Amino acid sequence: MTRRIIAGIGLRASATPADLRAALALAKQPPEAIATPEDKAHLPAFAASALPLHPVPLAHLRAQPARTASPRQPTRYGPNSVAEAAALAAAGPGAILIQPRITAPGGRVTLALAASGDTQ
Numbered sequence: 001m002t003r004r005i006i007a008g009i010g011l012r013a014s015a016t017p018a019d020l021r022a023a024l025a026l027a028k029q030p031p032e033a034i035a036t037p038e039d040k041a042h043l044p045a046f047a048a049s050a051l052p053l054h055p056v057p058l059a060h061l062r063a064q065p066a067r068t069a070s071p072r073q074p075t076r077y078g079p080n081s082v083a084e085a086a087a088l089a090a091a092g093p094g095a096i097l098i099q100p101r102i103t104a105p106g107g108r109v110t111l112a113l114a115a116s117g118d119t120q
Contacts (some may be wrong), residue, residue, distance in 0.1 A: 004116040005098070006054070007031035008087025010073075015045040015108040023104035023111040024051075031113060035090030037061055037082060045109070060089040066112075068101045087114035 007027055009020065024031070033052040041055035058076055066080035066088060073082060081101040088095045094117020101112045 004033070004091065005029050005031045006087045006091045006095075006114050006116070007034050007051070008081075008083040008085065008090070008112045008114060009034050009036045010082030010086070010101070010110040011036070011040060011043065011045055012108045013040075013043060015043065017045055017048040019104060019106055019109045020045045020049060022106070023102075023109040026102055026104060026111060027113055028099045029113060033090065035086040037077060037086060039076075054090040056086045056089045061085040064088045066101075067097055068112075070101075081110065081112060083110040083112035084114075087112045090114070091116040093117055 035054040035056050038055035038057055046053055062078035064085035066084035068081040070081050083101045091114040095114045098115050099113035101110050103110050
């Protein structure tokens with residue numbers, strides 16, 4: 001099994017499918033799936049995506065050792081980047097961050113990439 005690349009996505013409720021596409025276009029490697037907080041998985045921005053969507057439980061987000069602090073986000077997500085934490089949580093044990101959080105044009109979507117720890 002090869003490493004899986006997961007795109008962690010943080011977004012505002014006002015984000016559109018075009019905003020999500022713009023964020024995914026900034027990925028250094030093409031992701032195989034998208035991860036986002038479970039309370040955001042229903043947002044319209046995800047409706048047109050062909051990638052599988054992995055809703056991440058909020059407790060798993062808060063447990064991730066993400067690299068980028070995000071002090072202005074709601075406390076329910078923890079102190080670190082939602083995009084980074086979602087990518088790491090969905091990629092599983094041993095995952096590594098391969099692209100720290102970036103903000104897409106318009107500022108409504110953030111993206112980070114993580115690679116799974118699977119190396120078989």
